[in-house]
Amino acid sequence: MLRDLGPYSPQDQVENVEWIRASIFGAIESLVQNGGMIISATHDPVPLLMQLQAKHGDTYATEYLDKGPERWRILIRRAA
Secondary structure, three states: OOOOOOOOOOHHHHHHHHHHHHHHHHHHOOOOOOOOEEEEEEOHHHHHHHHHHHHHHEEEEEEEEEEOOOOOEEEEOOOO
């Protein structure tokens, strides 16, 4: 599963950050054990990853696949 934040302009991301985060968390939380998804964004989504860690602890593992400068891609996998 790939969730691309690219279609949202920076202004849209600011204005709709809560809706976008809720959508992403809904997708993440629907992952089955050992299931994964890739988040693709035009910025480093550190706040999202910190929120994921705070909310779920070690339930999900994250791995950067690309680290900018134009695109960040992070694999999020649900632990067994």
